[in-house]
């Protein structure tokens with residue numbers, strides 16, 4: 148099936164924002180917000196009209212998720228109990244957008260890593276959870292900033308976006324509609340998170356990753372990973388949702404409802420997505436005459452360390468070591484689409500020719516992808 152063109156990931160890049168926020172810093176801010184809220188609403192709480200808020204705990208966060216800290220593009224607003232969101236000034240339309248800047252930084256590293264320049268790329272896909280605007284596509288802005296010919300477009304499949312973007316790039320190279328594709332995953336999750344909600348105030352971080360996908364024939368690096376196969380799955384669920392959109396102003400009064408920022412039923416997500424992803428990877432390997440013995444590493448989406456342990460155990464048949472299933476969420480938290488690519492970027496240098504691993508992003512939709520790669 149498909150053309151005989153073999154396709155590879157030839158480079159990756161990572162842009163890490165300058166500010167790190169620890170669990171303790173977040174919890175201190177959150178708890179002071181809670182105390183103030185409860186004091187301000189003491190009478191209504193006593194009458195049973197308003198529910199008192201409960202405090203958060205750094206120990207709970209680390210135990211329940213594995214997260215210890217996260218990077219953000221702006222820190223002061225997030226840690227101000229009177230603000231509780233990042234303060235990011237709007238830029239002039241003539242200036243590059245902040246997400247474009249992040250994308251360009253990660254892309255330059257990925258291009259250098261692949262041993263090529265922007266002029267060698269002929270398609271740009273921005274694949275991420277949250278776009279800065281309706282249009283024009285961020286990918287076209289990134290294309291322009293880097294001086295890339297060809298075309299660009301955006302796609303959003305939440306935390307699975309990078310896996311879906313890799314498949315789109317793979318298909319384009321295989322079909323001959325592009326020769327080298329840049330896939331970029333800029334995520335400013337902090338701008339879409341509800342830092343006043345105890346269930347999710349700790350979950351996300353900001354980052355940008357980039358990937359170069361091209362034909363094996365045109366490679367300029369000897370450190371590439373051939374994409375052996377890709378498989379995607381989606382299954383509708385409202386358990387992870389962000390209902391912010393252009394129709395909001397048509398329903399006056401709805402703009403500030405809780406569903407206009409990230410919202411999830413975390414426990415349900417954990418229970419439903421874990422088996423779905425394990426099944427996807429196991430099936431995908433079997434379809435390609437592979438099994439656990441052939442797999443050196445799983446580069447999984449970084450949402451929850453316990454979730455990843457369960458998926459890895461189901462795929463590998465035993466508890467995964469840090470070498471078999473590296474975690475970066477202790478330092479980066481959940482960076483949505485970028486998580487599996489951060490892991491791939493940081494933990495692949497020890498691969499020898501012929502060794503195989505799986506990249507897998509998963510999340511809202513539900514959506515999940517499995518990308519089987521082999522070091523050339």
Ligand code: CO8
Nearest residue numbers: 203204207211276306336339409413414417450451510511
């Ligand atoms: N501090 C102290 N206690 C707490 C806290 C807290 N912060 N939060 C909850 N608790 C308490 C609860 O009240 C509960 O208490 P009790 O037992 O007395 O009722 C207890 O702790 C357990 O609560 P939960 O059952 O909710 O806790 P879990 O063990 O399930 O852990 C997690 C919560 C960590 C959220 C976990 O459920 C999880 O990680 N689930 C998977 C989530 C996931 O993978 N989501 C993917 C979403 S991301 C995605 O797809 C992209 C979306 C776009 C992102 C971009 C924008 C921001």
